[in-house]
Amino acid sequence: MSDNDISAPNPIRTCVLGVGLGGLVFHIPFILAQPHLFSLHAVLERSGEGKAHARYGAHMSGAKIYTSMEQVVADPEIELVVVTTPNGTHYALARSALEAGKHVLVDKPVTATAQEARELGELAKSRNLVLAAYQNKRYEADWLALKKLLALPRSSPHSLGDIYEFESRADRYRAVLKGTWKDHAAAGTGLTYDLGSHLIDQALQLFGRPDKITAFIQNIRGIGDPEVDDCFTIYFHYSPLTPDRPCPITVILRSHILSVGSPQLRYVVRGTKGTYTKYGADGQEEYLRSMSDTGQIVRDEAYGMEKSELAGTLQNLDSNGSIVTSRWQADQKGTYADLYSNVWDAIRNGKELVVKWTEATAVVEMIELAYLSQREGRTVDVP
Incomplete structure (x- = not known):
C-alpha cells in the first residue's frame, strides 16, 4: 500500500461477527487501530451484552450492536464482514454475507470442509467480491x-x-x-x-x-x-x-x-x-491479549x-x-495488521491478496x- 493510498482515507465500513477471543483480540484491535483504512460499523453479538463496547468503548463511537445475521446482511452500509465465530458456523455466515454483496474475511480454518471452501470461493468470484482468509501467522x-x-x-x-x-x-x-x-x-x-x-x-x-x-x-x-x-x-x-x-x-x-x-x-x-x-x-498474541485486557489498541x-x-x-x-x-x-x-492492510488494498484497489482463498482451501x-x-x-x- 502506498503513502498516497493512506493519505486519501476511504475506510471500509466493517462488521465483526463474534466477540470471543478472535473478535476481541485478533480483529477488533486492528480495525480500531487503522481508522484511515477501516471503520468499525457494527458487531454481531447474539447475547447483546455489549462485550466489545465494554472493552473498547473509548474507541468504538457509533458502532452498532446486532444480535442476528439478518440485521447484518440488511444493513446496506456494511462493506466487509469479518467471520470470527465457531469454526462450524463459518460457511453459513460467510455465504450469507457474500450473497448480500459484502466482502468477507474469514478466520482460520476458513471452513470445516474443503468442499464448503470451494463453494464460497466460487460464489465470491461470481459476485466479484473479495473473500480473504485470516492466516495471520504468515505475518510473524x-x-x-x-x-x-x-x-x-x-x-x-x-x-x-x-x-x-x-x-x-x-x-x-x-x-x-x-x-x-x-x-x-x-x-x-x-x-x-x-x-x-x-x-x-x-x-x-x-x-x-x-x-x-x-x-x-x-x-x-x-x-x-x-x-x-x-x-x-x-x-x-x-x-x-x-x-x-x-x-x-x-x-x-x-x-x-x-x-x-x-x-x-x-x-x-x-x-x-x-x-x-x-x-x-512469536510475541504478538501475548501482547494482544495484554492490551485487550485493558481495552487498549495496538x-x-x-x-x-x-x-x-x-x-x-x-x-x-x-x-x-x-x-x-x-x-x-x-x-x-x-505484524498481523499487515494482513488487514492487504485486505483493504484488495477491496479498494483490486490488489492481489497475500493469503489466497485457494491456499486456505488447500489447508482444509x-x-x-x-x-x-x-x-x-x-x-x-x-x-
Whole structure:
C-alpha cells in the first residue's frame, strides 16, 4: 500500500461477527487501530451484552450492536464482514454475507470442509467480491526470518543446503479444558483444525502440496469429548525433484497439549549443509491479549519485533567440514495488521491478496486427509 493510498482515507465500513477471543483480540484491535483504512460499523453479538463496547468503548463511537445475521446482511452500509465465530458456523455466515454483496474475511480454518471452501470461493468470484482468509501467522517475525534463511543462495555460509527434513511445532501445556466451544465435538473442532491450520499453511507455502500424508491424531489427555483431538503429529512426504528438490523431504507438523517447557521448541530444519533450531513463539498474541485486557489498541512501535533472546541457532559446516554455530535473528517486524492492510488494498484497489482463498482451501483439504489417515491407519495419497 502506498503513502498516497493512506493519505486519501476511504475506510471500509466493517462488521465483526463474534466477540470471543478472535473478535476481541485478533480483529477488533486492528480495525480500531487503522481508522484511515477501516471503520468499525457494527458487531454481531447474539447475547447483546455489549462485550466489545465494554472493552473498547473509548474507541468504538457509533458502532452498532446486532444480535442476528439478518440485521447484518440488511444493513446496506456494511462493506466487509469479518467471520470470527465457531469454526462450524463459518460457511453459513460467510455465504450469507457474500450473497448480500459484502466482502468477507474469514478466520482460520476458513471452513470445516474443503468442499464448503470451494463453494464460497466460487460464489465470491461470481459476485466479484473479495473473500480473504485470516492466516495471520504468515505475518510473524520468526516466520519471515525462516523464509529469508531458506531463500539464501547455496554459496552463503549460512545456507542449510538441500532441505531434507522440516519440523514445525506448536506445543503447550494445558492439563484442563478451556471451557469454550472448542471443547465440544462439532464440525471443525479439535487441535488439528485449530493450530494445525497454521502449521499446514506454512508447510504448503514452503514446499507446496505433499505427495502423501501420514497422521497420528488423538485425545491424549483423555478428558472432555473423546472426539475432540488435543494432540497431533502429521507427516508430509515429498518425493525428490530435479534440480530444485534433489532430496526427498519429510515435513513433521506437531502440536502436543501436555508439553512441559519454556520456551517451547518451534522449528528444526535439517539440510545437507546445516541445521536451524528455533525456540519460542512469536510475541504478538501475548501482547494482544495484554492490551485487550485493558481495552487498549495496538500502538506500540516495538510491537511485532522478536526478542533477541529468541533468535534461532544455526549450525553450518564450513569448507573444512567443521561446525560453525551462529544466531539467526529476525530483522523484520511481523505484524498481523499487515494482513488487514492487504485486505483493504484488495477491496479498494483490486490488489492481489497475500493469503489466497485457494491456499486456505488447500489447508482444509490437508486436514481432511490427515483425519482420513488417522481413521484408516495408513499413509494416504494427496490428489
